[in-house]
Amino acid sequence: MSREEQAGRSWTVTRWLRYWLSTRTRIRPTTRMHYTHDVERFLIPHIGQLILGDLSARQLTAAFGQIAATRNRSGQLQSPCTLQHVHTTLRAALTGAVREGLLTTNPARHVELPARPRPQAQVWTEARVAEWKATGQRPTIAVWTPTQLAAFLDYVRDDGLFALWWLIALRGLRRGEAAGLRWGEVDLHAGQVSVVRQRTTAGYDVHEGPPKSASSRRSVALDQHTMRVLRQHRERQTQQRDLRAAIGKVWHDSGYVFTGPDGLPIHPGYLTQRMRLLVDRAGLPPIRLHDLRHGAATLAREAGADLKAVQDQLGHASIHLTADTYTSVLPESQREAAEATARLVLDAGKSGAEIRRQLTHNPTTVQGRPAEAQPVTAPACRPRWKPSSATRGARLRSSARRRSGRAHEPR
Known part of the structure; x- marks a missing residue:
């Protein structure tokens, strides 16, 4: 076991997190402030006592479950956004431990958190x-x-x-x-x-x-x-x-x-x-x-x-x-897009023109009677596809041959 791995087996997570923060000299002040807040407010209280080299994804998942059950300054449960931010800080800190040789893998990579919805x-x-x-x-x-x-x-x-x-x-x-x-x-x-x-x-x-x-x-x-x-x-x-x-x-x-x-x-x-x-x-x-x-x-x-x-x-x-x-x-x-979409259909040849004519017809009456009084019947729609005269002729001839064949079959 290397000296670095031995250090990982002896250092607590608290010791590593504070050391890691002290080495972050080239990050923005706002990033440092956020890292420090996450470390002191969430990570040290929940996992600080654990041994760095023994950290597992199961321990971290349990810790994030505990963090999720705490409340913010408004008295509400911690949001998925907060959990994601804390996880980002922890993952960065443990990546540093991997880079220094104190850990072989980063267990934070295997922690699953609630999805953070992107606000619209x-x-x-x-x-x-x-x-x-x-x-x-x-x-x-x-x-x-x-x-x-x-x-x-x-x-x-x-x-x-x-x-x-x-x-x-x-x-x-x-x-x-x-x-x-x-x-x-x-x-x-x-x-x-x-x-x-x-x-x-x-x-x-x-x-x-x-x-x-x-x-x-x-x-x-x-x-x-x-x-x-x-x-x-x-x-x-x-x-x-x-x-x-x-x-x-x-x-x-x-x-x-x-x-x-x-x-x-x-x-x-x-x-x-x-x-x-x-x-x-x-x-x-x-x-x-x-x-x-x-x-x-x-x-x-x-x-x-x-x-x-x-x-x-x-x-x-x-x-x-x-x-x-x-x-x-x-x-x-949105309304302009909706109107433009409808126009594409209503301007599509004779079928579209027929739909437009029906839509512009007075919808309150049908053949002189109130629309509500009309019997419920199958919609009077034109078929999507109408067979040609040649196709209809071929169907009639085929039907006649089948009938002729059945007439000569023995009973």
Whole structure:
């Protein structure tokens, strides 16, 4: 047995997990925060006392069953999403143990958990708004209709962050990408924004770094209206700087597009709180700040953009994520698709024309009598296929020969 395997037989899971966390020096601060939370909140309390080298899939399955029976801060049982996150952390930690030679295989690979449903973006239709007002229930991911979004943008047109709300709602930037945007990355002549950094939070601390993934580093095209909004925002920012200088207050030339009154970049958490307050004041059905990004994808699809264009706009690594989560179809589009589908049938030759004629006929009467009073009979449908005269003749001749043959058979 090697020294590494001997260590695996002597180390507890707690010792390994904390050592593993100490070696994670090149991960994002938010990832470290999530790993630490999973380790301290779930893994150490349930499997920390076990010997690392003796871990089995059966032990881990039992532990996840115990975790599933605990409750979150809202008093509800842990969700499949939480279990999946904890499993991801454990699997990464045990993969590190395999890499270091303390384990030969990763037992977390054989743990089966409840499937995590991927939430679908739901549009705030009139029916959903009425249900929300009556019950308080709302979709996990909710997006506004174009009319509702226009009402919000009209309500916040005098807000100092109007350009930020507009940019996220129409072009789909993430909160951290908008908070980290600098004027040097905005080209109002070519009409594009380069996403090269983001400002994220780990707890309350702000960390600035590269975008979420390689695909998140992208150029986002700007329309003329968005360019006009950003120009007006830059003019107001310049006026604010000059006003503060005139009254002897400090202005920080930070270079960020969206800043506080002193020119310093805005805390990303403030954007979330501000959005929630403005939505409440506007009297609109509730959505989160990130839901503006979902809505931008929905609007792009409604405007005719294909999935690849939406994927590039949002900076997704996979087009499946774009299709599954971010592109809920607006009711108007669904109705148009339904109408187009029906037209394909009704415009299909004489049969389609006959169906159209029947559908446009007054459905409340049949041959002068109310439809409800008609006897129930077999539907008067034309057969799907009508034999030709030659086929009918051949059938008659064949039938005659069979009858003639039977007439000469001995009884």
